[in-house]
Amino acid sequence: MIQTRNYVTVDFQGKEIPSGHLRPFNLTANDGDIHQYATDCIIAHWHQEMEVFISTRGQVRIGIEDQEYLVREGEGCFINSDILHSFTPVDASPCTYHSFVFDTGIVGGAPGSVFDTSCVRPLLESGIPYLQFTPCKEDAPFYDNFSLAFEACRNENPGYEFDVRTALSKILLFLNQKISPVSGAKASSIQEQHMKQMLLFIDRHLSESFGVAELAGSVNICERECQRIFQRYLHYRPMEYVRRKRIYTSAAKLLSCDSLVTDVAFEYGFASPSHYTKQFRELMGMTPTEYRRLNLSAIQLPG
Structure with missing residues (x-):
């Protein structure tokens, strides 16, 4: 079944929570428009599952850890397990x-099987977080x-x-x-671990008042290092990210x-x-009331 989603549910660590229907065949196929998300983007998150993606219309900037990649219409990509990533449209189209x-x-079946050791394990251990594809003869097997x-x-x-398998x-x-x-x-950097831990702190304390000092203190780093990590991975100042997180979640x-x-x-x-x-x-x-009225009306429209 193909899903059309307009949200990503994450836990306290920014890890995506899969929908209940994924078991026992733990796969979801998505067909959507990133503009349909309340955030007008898919916020930074991660999951243990692998992901393969193709842009069917428009251009999207994909944030992978501390890097950004432009995926044009028709291009695709692979995102490895446990990689912090986000999707942001380039324009309003x-x-x-x-x-x-x-x-x-x-794919892998039982750990240690020939399928696991030949297909899955090399990718998990390769150190590659992301790989991009273009619609050319060389990449035809992917498409x-x-x-x-x-x-x-x-x-x-x-x-x-x-x-599918x-x-x-x-x-x-x-x-x-x-x-x-x-x-x-693949060696997860200390900064990446700090980033995930601070996302955990933010979600746990979203309803409370706190500043950069408390956020940095949650992982025993100084405020300046906290600022650097947020700029590197999320491209926002810490409290600007917190503000956006509160608005988007609300x-x-x-x-x-x-x-x-x-x-x-x-x-x-x-x-x-x-x-x-x-x-x-x-x-x-728009105001919260206008947002609720507009979106609930759209959801209730037939078709």
Whole structure:
């Protein structure tokens, strides 16, 4: 089944929480427009699953750890397990995509199996966080097998899971050929670990008042180092990221419950409803009430 999502649910560490229906075939196929997300982007997050992605319309900047990559219409990419990543449209035009987020066990099977050691383990241990593809003859195996897997998920004929597994296996084999003879285990940097831990602190304390000093102290670093890490990985000052996180999270809450705007404002750490409304309008272009009315009306429209 193909999903059209407009949110990414993450836990306290910024790790994506998969939808319940992913078990026991732990894969999700997405067909969406990044502009449909409340944040107008897919915020920085990570997951243990691997991801393959194709931009079907428009251009998107993909943040990978502390780097940014431009993916043009028709181009695709691979994102390895446990990599902090984000997706941001380049402009206001439609930014649609297809993607798979899948557990490596779908391809690898039991740890130590020939499938695990030939397809999955080399990628996990290669040190490569990201690989990009263009629609050319050289990268045809990636596109051909992606298309086969996507159509299998769309049609869901009996036994389609085997077709998906075969196609994803061929994609991973192709990836291994692309990166060979690159070797060396991926070493997560101390700064990357600090980044994930600070995201954990932010989510745990989103409704509380805190500053850069408390945020830096949560991982025993100085404020200046905290500033450097946020700029490197998220390209925002720490408290600007916190402000955006509060607004974006509250926007999703407005559409998922009937709580008063006042209650939502206090729940996400704003001093007053008026302050919340001002901050919300600056970032979202409308008041919380207008946002709720507009989006709930759109959701209720037929078709």
